[in-house]
Amino acid sequence: MTVALIEVTTTTRSFLMRDVDNRINRLLTQEAGEFAGFEEGGDPATGAPFSSARQLLKDFLERQNPDADEELVGLVRGTNGGLSQLRQPSDISVALPLHEDDDAKRRIFDSPDSTGTLHRPEGEIRWAKVTVARAGAEPDAAFVVAFHPQPERERVEKVFRTLLIISGVALLLTTGIAWVVAGRILKPVRVVRVAAAQITEQDLTRRIPVHGKDDIAALAETFNGMLDRLEGAFAAQREFVDDAGHELRTPITIVRGHLEVMGDDPAERDETVRLVTDELDRMSRIVEDLLLLAKTERPDFVVPEPAQVAELTADVFVKARTLGERDWRLAEVADVESELDFQRITQAMVQLAQNAVQHTMPGQTIRIGSRVVGPHIELYVADSGPGVQPADAEIIFERFRRGTARRGARGSGAGLGLAIVKAIAEGHHGQVRLSDTPGGGATFTLVLHASPAPERQDT
The missing domain is CATH 1.10.287.130 (Signal transduction histidine kinase, dimerisation/phosphotransfer (DHp) domain)
Structure with a gap:
């Protein structure tokens, strides 16, 4: 809320400052345009052109009513090069108005620009100028609109400080209310904390009472x-x-x-x-x-490195063929490179192949393969044995648990093989999936996220 209030007040200040600048620009443009139009219209009394620049400035200034912090000044060059002025009195609350600053008047009169900003220690002046000159001659007079933006900006700063004070008071009030409300809201949390502190490792049977639906x-x-x-x-x-x-x-x-x-x-x-x-x-x-x-609980259990999945699949197939006299078949390979632990995945696949050997008889088919399915890489071992009973499918990946449909070689394992396979798959942020093999048997699939290997840069 503090950040929001600061953003609101600073944005408001920026908008107000921009509005001041735009208003000053419009005012300078309007006054200069009115003077130019008055000059083109001629003497209102006779309709003829003005006889002198001084008369033009005098007649125009008499008809004007300057705004606060605005000065309308007519400057006329004398025969000795000095400047004399005509002005319409206005309410100016600055340290040094333009009509009292000879140096500022000289700089504005001699400036080749029609508008500009005059920076002074006594305060900034925004001005616009319309020169009056005989045809082909140097300007001998000028109408100057001067605006002192400092009072306007001080008013904006006063509004800004007021907004800051109001925001601070609102923040304090909101903080107090939020403190009271949060205390009431968190009171049930303290009850939960006290109840949780009474639960120990030796007694995990206690539960926190639940009241309501919040x-x-x-x-x-x-x-x-x-x-x-x-x-x-x-x-x-x-x-x-x-x-x-x-x-x-x-x-x-x-x-x-x-x-x-x-x-x-x-x-x-x-x-x-x-x-x-x-x-x-x-x-x-x-x-x-x-x-x-x-x-498997250690963070360095799996060390992914760039590896060719096709090479890994072929390597597993070669090693699996020595596990038993089966009809080994390399079904398919995924020709992609991915970030994985070559040794751990090989260990898991060989374990699945050993598991397939234990559930098949000599001569039965075991297929090994890998494929890319969407954003995943799947490495699988499919046997043609008796399959896995539905009741066993929920427990065979647990430690020291074995299925009931074991055939072939006598079961000398401790029931840890599939638990290790599951741990390796989860170490790669993947999973091991069990499904039925078409025609009979079980298919174990390692489903891994296809993490592309980083490109190598030659040096």
Whole structure:
């Protein structure tokens, strides 16, 4: 409001100053035009041309009534080069009027211009001049209209100061009213704050009471919704810890059990070592996946760089072919360059390919491809397996959750693969999408925003 009031007052002052300047210009033009017309009309008494410049100036000035702060002066050059003046008395409230300033009169009379501004320490003068001269001779007289703008400008400044005072008083009144009203409005917010302070990490079941349907009630509902999400997040965290403990406890139990019953038979020892090594490898993969998922919270988890999507797709296809004896097909490639993390996207696509292998039998088709769809780049892996049950579609991207329709190789994973894929997609501000493959199967698609790579400048 302060800025608005200042803008209004300064704009008003500017308009008033401009109006003063325009009024002065119109007045000078009007007075000069009236004198020129009077001169052309001749002596009103006889109708003949004026006999002398002095008589012309005298007759014209007698018929004029100057405005306030305006001077009408007739200047006549004498035989000795000096100037004599005729003027119509006016109400002038300036320190040094023009008719008392000989230097100013001389400068205006000698000026080749018909209008101008005279800057003096005693105050500015805006003037217009109409010269009177015999044919072919130097001007021997001139009619001068002089206006002193300083009083007008002081009146504008007085109006400006009055507006500032009124605006200041209005601002103080508005501030006081706003302070009282804001206090009443924010009182329910303080109630919400006190209630929120009583909610602790150990007790997330408390909720803020909601009264009415105003903005504060909406705030309380939003806060309660946030608490619901926090409670769900803490529950998921506890579930995650429990699941992680269970997943790690199982291979440890298996290793311990085999070691405890291991005998001296070399064949039995070899089999035990193989089983123990397999379980230790599985536990190592679980730990690595957990560490990777922990890194997804870091800002440097994804480091986008200019990358060729076609090259990335082909690279994924070559690596995926070693995962199992399937009918691998490179469906299509998007020949574009985009900002993405080549290694992370490759990791996600290979994980999707591994997931497709686990849900298909040898000889079944798995298609890998990439395409540009509007403002997005889509990289997908489509298998021809049994597909994903609708009930599983909601949970398979969660940690330690597996689908029920698993075929092919035995499921040795911990249910973290698709969670990692989801984290990589979200790290690129994208998403992973699940859909049915035409003819049967599941299609997993990474949907990424097509961020064009910056142009390289050769040096």
